[in-house]
Amino acid sequence: xxxxxxxxxxxxxxxxxxxxxxxxxxxxxxxxxxxxxxxxxxxxxxxxxxxxxxxxxxxxxxxxxxxxxxxxxxxxxxxxxxxxxxxxxxxxxxxxxxxxxxxxxxxxxxxxxxxxxxxxxxxxxxxxxxxxxxxxxxxxxxxxxxxxxxxxxxxxxxxxxxxxxxxxxxxxxxxxxxxxxxxxxxxxxxxxxxxxxxxxxxxxxxxxxxxxxxxxxxxxxxxxxxxxxxxxxxxxxxxxxxxxxxxxxxxxxxxxxxxxxxxxxxxxxxxxxxxxxxxxxxxxxxxxxxxxxxxxxxxxxxxxxxxxxxxxxxxxxxxxxxxxxxxxxxxxxxxxx
Amino acid sequence: xxxxxxxxxxxxxxxxxxxxxxxxxxxxxxxxxxxxxxxxxxxxxxxxxxxxxxxxxxxxxxxxxxxxxxxxxxxxxxxxxxxxxxxxxxxxxxxxxxxxxxxxxxxxxxxxxxxxxxxxxxxxxxxxxxxxxxxxxxxxxxxxxxxxxxxxxxxxxxxxxxxxxxxxxxxxxxxxxxxxxxxxxxxxxxxxxxxxxxxxxxxxxxxxxxxxxxxxxxxxxxxxxxxxxxxxxxxxxxxxxxxxxxxxxxxxxxxxxxxxxxxxxxxxxxxxxxxxxxxxxxxxxxxxxxxxxxxxxxxxxxxxxxxxxxxxxxxxxxxxxxxxxxxxxxxxxxxxxxxxxxxxxxxxxxxxxxxxxxxxxxxxxxxxxxxxxxxxxxxxxxxxxxxxxxxxxxxxxxxxxxxxxxxxxxxxxxxxxxxxxxxxxxxxxxxxxxxxxxxxxxxxxxxxxxxxxxxxxxxxxxxxxxxxxxxxxxxxxxxxxxxxxxxxxxxxxxxxxxxxxxxxxxxxxxxxxxxxxxxxxxxxxxxxxxxxxxxxxxxxxxxxxxxxxxxxxxxxxxxxxxxxxxxxxxxxxxxxxxxxxxxxxxxxxxxxxxxxxxxxxx
Numbered sequence: 001x002x003x004x005x006x007x008x009x010x011x012x013x014x015x016x017x018x019x020x021x022x023x024x025x026x027x028x029x030x031x032x033x034x035x036x037x038x039x040x041x042x043x044x045x046x047x048x049x050x051x052x053x054x055x056x057x058x059x060x061x062x063x064x065x066x067x068x069x070x071x072x073x074x075x076x077x078x079x080x081x082x083x084x085x086x087x088x089x090x091x092x093x094x095x096x097x098x099x100x101x102x103x104x105x106x107x108x109x110x111x112x113x114x115x116x117x118x119x120x121x122x123x124x125x126x127x128x129x130x131x132x133x134x135x136x137x138x139x140x141x142x143x144x145x146x147x148x149x150x151x152x153x154x155x156x157x158x159x160x161x162x163x164x165x166x167x168x169x170x171x172x173x174x175x176x177x178x179x180x181x182x183x184x185x186x187x188x189x190x191x192x193x194x195x196x197x198x199x200x201x202x203x204x205x206x207x208x209x210x211x212x213x214x215x216x217x218x219x220x221x222x223x224x225x226x227x228x229x230x231x232x233x234x235x236x237x238x239x240x241x242x243x244x245x246x247x248x249x250x251x252x253x254x255x256x257x258x259x260x261x262x263x264x265x266x267x268x269x270x271x272x273x274x275x276x277x278x279x280x281x282x283x284x285x286x287x288x289x290x291x292x293x294x295x296x297x298x299x300x301x302x303x304x305x306x307x308x309x310x311x312x313x314x315x316x317x318x319x320x321x322x323x324x325x326x327x328x329x330x331x332x333x334x335x336x337x
Numbered sequence: 338x339x340x341x342x343x344x345x346x347x348x349x350x351x352x353x354x355x356x357x358x359x360x361x362x363x364x365x366x367x368x369x370x371x372x373x374x375x376x377x378x379x380x381x382x383x384x385x386x387x388x389x390x391x392x393x394x395x396x397x398x399x400x401x402x403x404x405x406x407x408x409x410x411x412x413x414x415x416x417x418x419x420x421x422x423x424x425x426x427x428x429x430x431x432x433x434x435x436x437x438x439x440x441x442x443x444x445x446x447x448x449x450x451x452x453x454x455x456x457x458x459x460x461x462x463x464x465x466x467x468x469x470x471x472x473x474x475x476x477x478x479x480x481x482x483x484x485x486x487x488x489x490x491x492x493x494x495x496x497x498x499x500x501x502x503x504x505x506x507x508x509x510x511x512x513x514x515x516x517x518x519x520x521x522x523x524x525x526x527x528x529x530x531x532x533x534x535x536x537x538x539x540x541x542x543x544x545x546x547x548x549x550x551x552x553x554x555x556x557x558x559x560x561x562x563x564x565x566x567x568x569x570x571x572x573x574x575x576x577x578x579x580x581x582x583x584x585x586x587x588x589x590x591x592x593x594x595x596x597x598x599x600x601x602x603x604x605x606x607x608x609x610x611x612x613x614x615x616x617x618x619x620x621x622x623x624x625x626x627x628x629x630x631x632x633x634x635x636x637x638x639x640x641x642x643x644x645x646x647x648x649x650x651x652x653x654x655x656x657x658x659x660x661x662x663x664x665x666x667x668x669x670x671x672x673x674x675x676x677x678x679x680x681x682x683x684x685x686x687x688x689x690x691x692x693x694x695x696x697x698x699x700x701x702x703x704x705x706x707x708x709x710x711x712x713x714x715x716x717x718x719x720x721x722x723x724x725x726x727x728x729x730x731x732x733x734x735x736x737x738x739x740x741x742x743x744x745x746x747x748x749x750x751x752x753x754x755x756x757x758x759x760x761x762x763x764x765x766x767x768x769x770x771x772x773x774x775x776x777x778x779x780x781x782x783x784x785x786x787x788x789x790x791x792x793x794x795x796x797x798x799x800x801x802x803x804x805x806x807x808x809x810x811x812x813x814x815x816x817x818x819x820x821x822x823x824x825x826x827x828x829x830x831x832x833x834x835x836x837x838x839x840x841x842x843x844x845x846x847x848x849x850x851x852x853x854x855x856x857x858x859x860x861x862x863x864x865x866x867x868x869x870x871x872x873x874x875x876x877x878x879x880x881x882x883x884x885x886x887x888x889x890x891x892x893x894x895x896x897x898x899x900x901x902x903x904x905x906x907x908x909x910x911x912x913x914x915x916x917x918x919x920x921x922x923x924x925x926x927x928x929x930x931x932x933x934x935x936x937x938x939x
Contacts, residue, residue, distance in 0.1 A: 005628065005633075008621055012617070016640050019637075020644060022714035026666065026715050026733060027648060030726075031655070031658075031660075034657060034727070035654055038658065060525075060588065062522075062523070062528060062591070065523065065524050065528070066524070070725065076796075076873065085724070087726070089725065090658050091657045091658075092657070093657050094657075099587075100590050100598060101589045101595070101650075102657075103590035104658070104660040104661050106661050107591075108593060108720055108721075109804065112880075139877060142513070142880070143509075145524070148517045149517065149519045210871075
């Protein structure tokens with residue numbers, strides 16, 4: 001046996017052969033089969049030109065180092081999408097150009113949030129631009145880099161310029177107006193395009209595994225809140241704009257503290273805005289239809305609005321879940337008409 | 338311990354679904370393994386602590402003894418004349434000695450053959466153990482020697498550069514607004530750091546050490562030192578260009594460690610092919626019958642690295658999930674089949690050489706070789722457990738990860754048994770401590786990888802900083818420490834100049850302690866973070882929670898970084914020719930010069 005391995009050709013060729021054989025079996029063949037046997041979902045929208053350019057910016061700046069784009073089939077990943085990601089979601093990813101490989105951008109680290117469905121979760125262009133200019137202006141605890149070189153300073157706005165309402169504390173000696181460059185707008189277009197496509201009815205969504213044991217809560221009395229944590233839901237869905245203090249951001253996001261709509265005894269308008277968005281006040285950015293996008297249940301909406309109605313000095317009547325459910329059903333009907 | 342934990346594997350490794358069980362965190366095999374693995378370095382540190390405490394205790398004992406002496410002196414003062422006289426006599430008897438001249442007479446001895454030389458009457462600083470000097474080895478071809486020194490020198494540059502970038506990137510976790518320059522932004526610098534320490538530092542240092550080992554164990558000169566220079570130039574060029582491209586925002590698409598675009602990585606690949614031909618020719622012409630096991634590992638590693646690069650850059654199977662599957666394969670084969678396999682080959686040479694005894698078992702080395710190829714090749718996709726890639730492929734990767742126990746345990750056993758009966762040499766050597774740390778982390782770091790691959794633990798640790806800690810425990814704890822051991826072993830032999838022992842000690846301890854400060858907080862924080870995610874807490878809370886752990890990481894990283902500056906200083910001391918004036922030689926030269934002038938004048 002040792003004689004066999006004393007011949008350097010036999011030794012190295014057998015090692016190389018084993019390695020190449022295994023490589024073909026566990027890497028190349030699965031890769032080819034996955035590449036050939038999956039096609040994009042019919043519901044998936046192709047990227048616009050702006051979004052494609054934005055993707056190149058995303059790649060160039062190594063955003064994938066901190067942001068994943070995969071919803072795993074785990075219960076804990078539910079907050080990042082409606083369903084686990086499947087092979088078809090990535091099937092339209094192809095080689096970028098002669099110089100660069102395919103950018104599937106699944107990522108291996110989640111220092112920041114997953115972005116698979118960010119286009120539904122946070123579609124507001126105003127928020128995204130401000131967040132890119134200075135993440136800490138909207139999320140105080142963020143450790144994301146600021147991408148200020150994607151913006152320019154101008155004395156006067158020109159036709160088509162998008163100004164970013166940066167709070168004074170973060171302007172750092174900038175006197176003029178802060179305007180988003182084309183590059184920043186493209187990047188935001190890419191982020192807005194990141195939406196999980198609806199599965200066709202024929203395909204069942206994979207299950208989320210390792211389910212968290214439902215908290216057993218004593219729901220005393222009818223219309224209980226099912227033990228949902230309103231503050232946590234608010235933090236996950238609303239806080240990045242309206243802030244933990246409920247004070248919003250001047251010139252960008254309205255305050256909820258002392259807001260007539262929030263405090264109104266009849267919560268219909270409030271629930272309508274949570275579910276379907278709002279763009280009636282020119283001095284503020286438009287609000288996305290966060291409730292519909294995130295598929296919030298009546299219990300979750302109730303927990304959120306009750307948190308808003310009872311925090312920061314707000315004190316309004318607690319809205320029971322059945323009442324929220326009724327209003328949500330009503331809103332759906334009117335929407336259909 | 339291993340047996341008991343391994344009996345738990347099947348249930349965890351193959352579990353397809355279900356909750357994490359009733360016993361809580363501490364019933365998970367992965368967690369148990371990790372805790373055990375963590376305990377090993379801690380025990381080693383505790384052992385050191387005991388040794389130090391022992392010294393302290395002796396100190397205290399000495400102080401007590403001197404107090405006792407004072408009391409004794411007071412007692413002596415109280416004695417009367419007769420008693421004192423008796424004591425005096427006693428003392429005279431005790432101190433009487435022969436004067437050593439009873440036989441030789443009054444003449445002083447003469448060392449007519451010059452047997453006694455370089456008597457050192459001044460010892461080293463008291464609290465540092467004096468280490469043995471390197472033994473002068475048979476001469477090495479100066480051309481080869483120069484080539485190796487250039488490989489190691491440029492490697493050192495990339496270590497200092499790459500970890501300076503790493504240090505800066507680590508600081509950005511704590512101070513994200515430290516700058517706002519596009520070329521220095523986090524996402525661009527992170528791959529600059531990883532690629533510089535991979536392809537710059539580790540690869541160049543490995544190849545340089547390999548250029549020493551391959552011809553030496555073949556008992557023949559290197560086939561061609563000239564082509565070695567091409568390798569050196571191409572690889573350095575690849576890292577320089579890659580660094581600039583990444584900072585300018587030109588990268589290959591976001592797959593880790595293949596961020597260099599293909600024209601740049603191609604330079605690296607050509608460098609490897611040139612080296613492979615050179616190594617193969619050298620082995621083919623060897624003067625030994627057998628191919629020493631080092632050359633199994635080293636040549637195989639270069640071949641595999643070329644295969645891996647080709648697979649990673651050929652575009653035909655990289656669309657959609659194909660890219661992800663290849664990425665998983667590539668990033669892990671790069672680590673296991675290039676860095677680990679090559680470095681193991683180096684250890685099979687340098688460790689026995691430094692211990693001056695043969696490797697414990699040749700067959701164990703060969704078992705480790707084949708089992709490493711067999712299992713390691715399978716494990717790539719364990720980076721994408723629970724992702725959209727096929728579940729069966731994930732399971733293969735997890736099983737392969739468990740199989741890694743075979744090569745790791747046989748390798749570790751082999752190295753430790755080689756130490757058997759030679760442990761006393763550790764205290765007197767400045768290279769062996771590096772090898773010991775490398776061996777400890779080869780065992781703990783590699784098995785930690787196995788522990789992380791189980792579905793139950795992947796659940797908690799995937800996507801968190803735990804992975805970052807793991808990659809530093811392995812690429813730094815194993816690879817870098819082994820490379821330093823090898824460098825300190827041969828450079829003094831090539832240049833006949835030794836580094837100052839005290840700065841080698843500083844390098845060792847700062848790197849080791851720094852790495853522990855770097856990794857342990859990240860592992861702890863990463864675990865907490867994973868648990869927070871599983872509880873469904875708002876994401877930003879897990880970011881705030883990580884703050885202190887990131888700070889500790891930056892502190893540990895700083896220690897590591899300073900240790901690299903010390904290492905660079907040591908390299909300088911070993912390589913830079915010291916201009917010391919030998920009075921005698923210079924005087925004689927001067928005499929000759931004068932004579933020549935005199936002759937000409939006449």
